[in-house]
Amino acid sequence: MSARFLWARLMHQFKIDFVSDVSCPWCAIGLAALEQALARVQDDIAASLHCQPFELNPAMAPGGQDITAHLSQKYGSTAEQQAQIRVTIRQRGADVGFEFNADGRGRIYNTFDAHRLLHWAGVEQPDLQLPLKRALLVACHRDRQAMDQPSVLLEAVRLAGLEVVRAREVLERAEFSQEVREAEQLYTSSGIQSVPAVIINDRHLISGGQPVAVFEQALRQIAAEGAAG
Structure with missing residues (x-):
């Protein structure tokens, strides 16, 4: 038996579903941290990473809503509290190499079309789904773009x-609408209420935009449990 074959057998194979919304800043942090963690464990774990849809505001009207008003209405937070949270988010983003706009998102938009494009990429050009996800996150959180505008979405497509x-x-043509709705229903019916949610091999859940070290530890623990089993 060759050493190469032994190495292949010892590698842990992970299917990772990254359930998230483009408009969620913690999802940008979580994705960057997860990718860094996967780079740290690449000698032991081979992973396929898939972006899955979750809409934080599925009923958001065209044109969106002012973010301060939206967060105050949804969570009861004040403008001062939101400003402090933005400081924390910018620092956490900087820790994993993601740049947030100092003034926040400005407005929050409906992201259903963004999810349709991500699903399309996953079906027709899966190797480019993650680059599209990154481009959409940058457009939203660094560049404060209107994420319900076709021109913005198509520019992210081009960049990816x-x-x-x-x-x-x-x-x-409204393609992949049904598929996205069904996927969203699957995750909400499974108990996912907040994002990001990282689901490994359809069994293990890691919730939230965790630091790199936390993701790495969880990945190694899951691999160790699999080996023991």
Whole structure:
């Protein structure tokens, strides 16, 4: 038996579903931290990472809503409290190499079309789904773009290296709407109420935008439990 074959057998194979919303700043932090953790464990764990949909505000009207008013209405937080949270978010982002706009998102938008494009990428060009997710997160949280505007979404498609013409067809034809709705229902019916939610091999859940070290420890623990089993 070759050493190469032994190495392949010893590698732990993880399917990771990253359930999140483009408009969620903690999802940007969590994705960057998870990818760094996966880089740390790559000698022991081979992972396929899939972006899955979750809408924090599925009923958001076109044009969105002022973020301060939205958070005050939804969570009862004051502008001062929100400003302090933004400081924390910017620092956590800096720790994992993600840049947040100092003034926050400005407005919050409906993200259903963004999720449709992410689903499309996962089906037709899966290697480019993560680059699209990163481009959408940057557009939202660094560049304060209107995430319900086709021009913004198509620019993220272009930056990710996907086919803009095909993406425009997806938007105009409302493709993958049913698939996204079904996926969202699957996760909410499974008890997912907040994001990011990291689901490993359909069995293990890691909740929240955790630091790199926390993700790494969890990944290694799950691998060790699998080996023991």
